[in-house]
Amino acid sequence: MTLSSSPFGIGDSTKKEQNQILGADALMESLKNHGVDTIFGYPGGAILPIYDAVYKAEKAGWVKHILVRHEQGGAHAADGYARSTGKVGVCFGTSGPGATNLVTGIATAQMDSVPLVVITGQVPRPAIGTDAFQETDIFGITLPIVKHSWVVRDPSEIASVIAQAFFIASSGRPGPVLVDIPKDVGQELFDYQPVQPGSLIPAGFTPPQKPDPVAISKALDLIERAKKPLLYVGGGVISASAHDTLFAIAKRYHLPVTTTLMGKGAFDERESLSVGMLGMHGTAYANFAVTECDLLVAIGARFDDRVTGRLDSFAANAKVVHFEVDPAEINKNRVADVAVLGDLAISLSDLHELSKRRTVKPNTQEWLAQIEEWKIKYPLLIPSKEGEIYPQEVLIEIRDLAPDAYITTDVGQHQMWAAQYLRNSPRHWISSAGLGTMGFGVPAALGVQVALPKQQVICIAGDASILMNIQELGTISQYQLNTKIIIINNHWQGMVRQWQQSFYDERYSATNMLNGEPNFVALANAFGVGGVIIKERNSLKEKLKEALNSEGPMLIDVHVRRDENCYPMVPPGKSNAEMVGLPD
Known part of the structure; x- marks a missing residue:
């Protein structure tokens, strides 16, 4: 084993055999071979050899690494990239907390059948099982929420593992796969032999049968x-x-x-x-x-x-x-x-x-x-034009002002209103459905925008959900993505409050977000993102239009009726015909 650099990059290569490269460089070459042009990730100790190879790959100009502010954001961004393009999304995280921070994003992709290749750094092979610094068994942790996973213990396996990973992630019912790479595997020289995409059928994998x-x-x-x-x-x-x-x-x-x-x-x-x-x-x-x-x-x-x-x-x-x-x-x-x-x-x-x-x-x-x-x-409610802004009318305005936008959402009432009122083309609707992951919307939107820089991308967020991953405003600002984020702000965990009202005798336990809620526009500005607040109906359409047509990232904080509920609703344990909240 040696700590020398790749012959493709920086460092002393005088002792290397002609065809030998480092494991980390072999990983990047394998990703290039599979058409990867974008990686979302966050570096750390165990994955540093791979990030050194990322540096060289970016210098060579064939890949773009997007530095997210949290690994969960990286997984969701790769998810948004995959859903909007149909390609496999790729994200990186280091060992220990870096890897465990990816778990929610992996589970989100698994529940919604989204193809991801998730690559984690791991402690060196001799340290595995010793409770080394930042060691976790991410292979074992993620077994229930991936299609397949590997721990690469020999650099000569990298090309074949990556080929299998992309094949499994995108074949049949798509889903996430995990590749865990110990630090010293990335630092080891070996004779690299590329494996062509689709040329290696994984053992035990049964491709979809032909329809009968x-x-x-x-x-x-x-x-x-x-x-x-x-x-x-x-x-x-x-x-x-x-x-x-x-x-x-x-x-x-x-x-x-x-x-x-x-x-x-x-x-x-x-x-x-x-x-x-x-x-x-x-x-x-x-x-x-x-x-x-x-x-x-x-x-x-x-x-x-x-x-x-x-x-x-x-x-x-x-x-x-x-x-x-x-x-x-x-x-x-x-x-x-x-x-x-x-x-x-x-x-x-x-x-x-x-x-x-x-x-x-x-x-x-x-x-x-x-x-x-x-x-x-029984039409969907068209709210009256009286009193505070109704959340539904915000969605109707978005539908009219941006009919062809790629839409991402967070999770909650705003998500359901968006699903009810917006009309979307294929791959233009990107929402966490199966897992219901709060905090999904903003990082997913940045992933879509990176994938499709010329397209209009709008995130529909809730004031509670957005706080789960609001740090990704930093990523949006760094790369000056033209993403627009619209907060349907009722100062509640809205869907949970609705259930507490309907089924728990209005005992609103731990759902009021008003106290401690930030000034979202000021917070966006602190990240270098534009912002506007809308509280009056007579300025709703004009300000929304202006914000959506503005250059660069923008956060639009729309204050809506606090106690509006999302209807129709099928109560738990009832049949679909037993809806509540239908028009009279």
Whole structure:
């Protein structure tokens, strides 16, 4: 072992063999080989050899490292980068607290099926297991929340491990993987042999099977016979880039479409066939439709509890067709009458091609008329123009002023209002759905903006959520990202307060954020970020427009009605049809 530098960079290389490089340089070469152009991270002792290689790679001009202010922010930024581009996101963290700070971001990506390659530094090999300074078993800690993980104990494994990591992260149902690299592995010279992307199938990995033509034919038979069909679309359609085929099928058979929180953007919500989001805070007409349908076609969705409400009442009178890439999801929460297992892009394409060989006679007119009646009778609230600003009207203004923006959100009431009122294109909606991670929005937005510097990126935040990772304003300022952050500020942990009001007899325990809340505009200014506060309705549209059109980063603090609740709402333990807060 030697501490010499790479022959590609700085230092004395007189004793090196011609083809030998350091483990850290081999890592960077492997990332370059897999098309990585951006890394989000934070350095530390155990990962210093890798950061020395990052320095040389940045000097060579092929990669950009984004210095976040907290490792959790780095994981969320890589997540936003991945969701908005469809590429694998990459983040770095050092050993011990650096690695454990990544855990929430890894779990967020796992729950929402986002492809990440997370690389952590580790103490040197001889020190592993000795409780060395900043040692944690990040491999063991993250086992339940990654698709796969490695501890690299020999530098000669680096190229093959990275090839496997990218393959697993992006294949089938996407997800995060972890690569833990001891410090001395990065410092060791060896004969590096690159491994081409996709050339190495990991042992024990089963690629998605081809869709069964018989199952596809049975699924189409059910669609053609159904009188009250409903397409229930999840994030898998976006991961598979299958939205165009989905649209063609829905239009061909006149099928109404509802989406999950993760599925927003998979189907144009301005289309008459859209019934918006379903579930706990879904539209009334989506929840009535799923309750009354006679055929539920689940596509890349997993029947999670926030969608189904009381499971035994969810689409209780419907046959179920389930299109899914992950066999573990089939029959997990709801037994399917027909299961079509395989890559959704292929499955939906096969379904569409088969439909072209049949005579199409849509018979959903009465069903669509019923849904239209529900839309008229139970619309989303359009708030009055009296008193304090309603949070919903802020979202309506954003929808009108920035219809094509990439939207990230934090978690809470503002997230649900955004999901209800905004209409998004594929990959333009980026929100922590499965884990519900407060603090996700700002770092995710900076990740999207780094990936797509010419696009409009807006983070919808809450005054409580934003404080979880507000330090990333420093990152946004450092790189002068054109990101706009809009705080829906009601001085509460709004969703928790709503539950305390509804189910805990208005005992508001530890949810009032007014005392100790910072001056957000002054705080943004302290980071070098512009800011504006909006408290009056008559200036809402004008100030929002001016701020959104301004150059550079901007924080917009909009003070809204304190006690406004997010409706409709399906109370816990109730069926989707038993919503509260419906219009009179």
